[in-house]
Amino acid sequence: xxxxxxxxxxxxxxxxxxxxxxxxxxxxxxxxxxxxxxxxxxxxxxxxxxxxxxxxxxxxxxxxxxxxxxxxxxxxxxxxxxxxxxxxxxxxxxxxxxxxxxxxxxxxxxxxxxxxxxxxxxxxxxxxxxxxxxxxxxxxxxxxxxxxx
Numbered sequence: 001x002x003x004x005x006x007x008x009x010x011x012x013x014x015x016x017x018x019x020x021x022x023x024x025x026x027x028x029x030x031x032x033x034x035x036x037x038x039x040x041x042x043x044x045x046x047x048x049x050x051x052x053x054x055x056x057x058x059x060x061x062x063x064x065x066x067x068x069x070x071x072x073x074x075x076x077x078x079x080x081x082x083x084x085x086x087x088x089x090x091x092x093x094x095x096x097x098x099x100x101x102x103x104x105x106x107x108x109x110x111x112x113x114x115x116x117x118x119x120x121x122x123x124x125x126x127x128x129x130x131x132x133x134x135x136x137x138x139x140x141x142x143x144x145x146x147x148x149x
Contacts, residue, residue, distance in 0.1 A: 015056030016101035018070070020044060021142035023053055028144060030107045036114045040144065041135035042126065043110075047071060048138065049125035055106070056099050069098030071110045072123070078109055090116075 018026070024044050027033070033040045050072035051057035059067045065076035065084045073091070075084040081095035091109035098106045113122050120126050 015054065015099065018047075018053040018055070020048070020053065020138065021144075023047060023070075024139055024142045024144060026103065027107070030104065032107060032111075035111055036119065038114055038120050039135070041138045042120060042130055044138040045130035045133075045135050046120070046123050046126040049129040050123060055101055055103060058099070066095065068095040069106045070103055071098075071106055071113075072125070073098055073106065073109050073113065078113060 024040050027040055027043050032038070032043050047053055047070050050067070051070045053070065055070045057067075057069065057072060059072065061067065061074070061076075063076065065074050065087075066081055067074050068079060068081070073079055073095070075081040075087055075095050077088050078091045079093050079095035079098060080087050080089040091112050093105055093109060098109070114120050116122060121131075
């Protein structure tokens with residue numbers, strides 16, 4: 001329980017709520033535009049639905065795992081939170097690293113997730129809210145080249 005309280009306090013201290021275009025620009029600068037075929041619009045859509053663009057988002061799942069940060073990266077497979085039984089920790093990170101306003105670690109881990117055979121389909125919110133949809137509104141007014149869509 002103390003670990004969860006620490007995570008929550010830690011996340012509140014270093015949290016950032018991104019604006020849509022601000023996140024798109026940061027992701028573009030971090031090489032996410034068309035990374036493994038995933039467009040910036042896909043990433044912004046995914047982050048909108050997963051975390052509401054909030055780096056401090058933490059959600060508990062019914063299987064005992066949790067999802068962390070702006071991309072809601074899962075503790076069963078990708079990070080270690082000290083609470084999830086049989087955690088694999090494929091990204092080799094502490095889940096608390098996903099809860100800061102610097103999303104560099106989250107981006108690195110998200111890139112690892114999309115290299116997995118499931119790709120961006122690993123995120124349920126992307127499958128439900130973004131897949132096969134017109135995602136241009138997620139980058140409208142951001143001043144980014146249309147090639148990043």
